[in-house]
Amino acid sequence: MKLITFTHNRQTRIGAVVGDEIVDGFGDSALPSLMIDFLSAGESALEALQKLIDAGTHRLPVAEVKVHAPVPRPGKxxxxxxxxxxxxxxxxxxxxxxxxxxxxxxxxxxxxxxxxxxxxxxxxxxxxxxxxxxxxxxxxxxxxxxxxxxxxxxxxxxxxxxxxxxxxxxxxxxxxxxxxxxxxxxxxxxxxxxxxxxxxxxxxxxxxxxxxxxxxxxxxxxxxxxxxxxxxxxxxxxxxxxxxxxxxxxxxxxxxxxxxxxxxxxxxxxxxxxxxxxxxxxxxxxxxxx
Incomplete structure (x- = not known):
């Protein structure tokens, strides 16, 4: 899985890159929007994002978003x-x-x-x-x-x-x-x-x-x-x-x-x-x- 942090419509959140599209983690309101919080949630968060990928929905073209560092402000x-x-x-x-x-x-x-x-x-x-x-x-x-x-x-x-x-x-x-x-x-x-x-x-x-x-x-x-x-x-x-x-x-x-x-x-x-x-x-x- 390719995990990404991006901004779309003034909202910054996480997603997964599939080809030239982003599977928008915003499609599952239970998913954290910040990468550190997403990683902290462990396997359950990864599984929820994988379900969104498999569903083929909540897609955005990569060209239409602002891509950030995957962890924009790491702790260390x-x-x-x-x-x-x-x-x-x-x-x-x-x-x-x-x-x-x-x-x-x-x-x-x-x-x-x-x-x-x-x-x-x-x-x-x-x-x-x-x-x-x-x-x-x-x-x-x-x-x-x-x-x-x-x-x-x-x-x-x-x-x-x-x-x-x-x-x-x-x-x-x-x-x-x-x-x-x-x-x-x-x-x-x-x-x-x-x-x-x-x-x-x-x-x-x-x-x-x-x-x-x-x-x-x-x-x-x-x-x-x-x-x-x-x-x-x-x-x-x-x-x-x-x-x-x-x-x-x-x-x-x-x-x-x-x-x-x-x-x-x-x-x-x-x-x-x-x-x-x-x-x-x-x-x-x-x-x-x-």
């Missing part, structure tokens, strides 16, 4: 650094002994089709195409062999990075958390549709130039190891997003540097999931205070 957004051998090699750093995580502040999250802002304070704007997964149930101290059970689904992430701000702090958080620098989407694919999350082709284009071309089998720490590790520290909750690292080919390591510029488009494709596409624009002048 954690990302792992240096998790592909070829990316470690291009950075010149050492392979980590343990998984190393940083936070992306959740106000950075946007959906496919929304613009990435090049910030006024830096021109060192970079892309990182990544597989991400979303937690589906509240959990702590998850054994490695059971970690697959707590994943609600998989999506695509662009861990947009402002490299000079990233370098200013050992935590990297500020350089990873600018507004609009957390594209996710276009939807959340449930695990039953992903045969092996650790054998998926991942590619990133800037305009028509292929910049990244790898496979998730090259991860150092896989998705299940990440869950087992993180859940020793904190309670993971429905809707939490975990990005699994980027392969080689990032702009900062190109010669000359391949930083993103306004007018360019970043397109990330992961086998079995789909395509996340965002254009780059200058950060608007407007100051929003409310």
């Amino acid at each position: 957004y954690l990302a792992i650094s240096l998790n592909y051998a070829e990316h470690i090699e291009e950075t010149g750093k050492e392979k980590p002994e343990y998984p190393t995580f940083f936070n992306k502040q959740t106000t950075c999250v946007i959906g496919s089709g929304e613009p990435i802002h090049r910030p006024k304070v830096s021109e060192k704007l970079d892309y990182e195409g990544e597989l991400a997964f979303v937690i589906g149930q509240r959990c702590r101290h998850v054994p490695l062999e059971q970690a697959h059970q707590v994943i609600a689904g998989f999506t695509i992430a662009n861990d947009v990075s402002v490299r000079d701000w990233q370098a200013r702090s050992p935590t990297m958080t500020l350089g990873k958390s600018f507004d609009t620098h957390g594209p996710l989407g276009p939807w959340l694919v449930t695990p039953d549709e992903i045969i092996d999350p650790h054998n998926l082709t991942i590619k990133t284009w800037v305009n028509d130039e292929l910049r990244q071309n790898s496979n998730t089998r090259h991860m150092i720490f896989n998705c299940y190891q990440m869950i087992a590790y993180l859940s020793q520290v904190m309670t993971l909750e429905p809707g939490d997003v975990i990005a699994t690292g980027t392969p080689s080919g990032v702009g900062v390591k190109m010669k000359p540097r391949g930083y993103l510029k306004p007018g360019q488009t970043v397109r990330i494709e992961i086998e079995g999931i789909g395509e996340l596409c965002n254009s780059v624009v200058e950060e608007p002048n407007a100051i929003e205070c409310r």
Whole structure:
């Protein structure tokens, strides 16, 4: 199932993508409208949505809705650094002994089709195409062999990075958390549709130039190891997003540097999931205070 968050007629809710249509979760008034609430409801919510899919009713053309990130405001957004051998090699750093995580502040999250802002304070704007997964149930101290059970689904992430701000702090958080620098989407694919999350082709284009071309089998720490590790520290909750690292080919390591510029488009494709596409624009002048 491909779970989606969208807005239609000024109402935001969840649904399922079938071909070029959305099965509108609004067709079952018992279904939660927010993705985190939907995931928290567990199997009963999935079964109710599947009944709507099977009924063939409550359909909307994808072209007629506004698509959002599948989890527009996750409770946590954690990302792992240096998790592909070829990316470690291009950075010149050492392979980590343990998984190393940083936070992306959740106000950075946007959906496919929304613009990435090049910030006024830096021109060192970079892309990182990544597989991400979303937690589906509240959990702590998850054994490695059971970690697959707590994943609600998989999506695509662009861990947009402002490299000079990233370098200013050992935590990297500020350089990873600018507004609009957390594209996710276009939807959340449930695990039953992903045969092996650790054998998926991942590619990133800037305009028509292929910049990244790898496979998730090259991860150092896989998705299940990440869950087992993180859940020793904190309670993971429905809707939490975990990005699994980027392969080689990032702009900062190109010669000359391949930083993103306004007018360019970043397109990330992961086998079995789909395509996340965002254009780059200058950060608007407007100051929003409310």
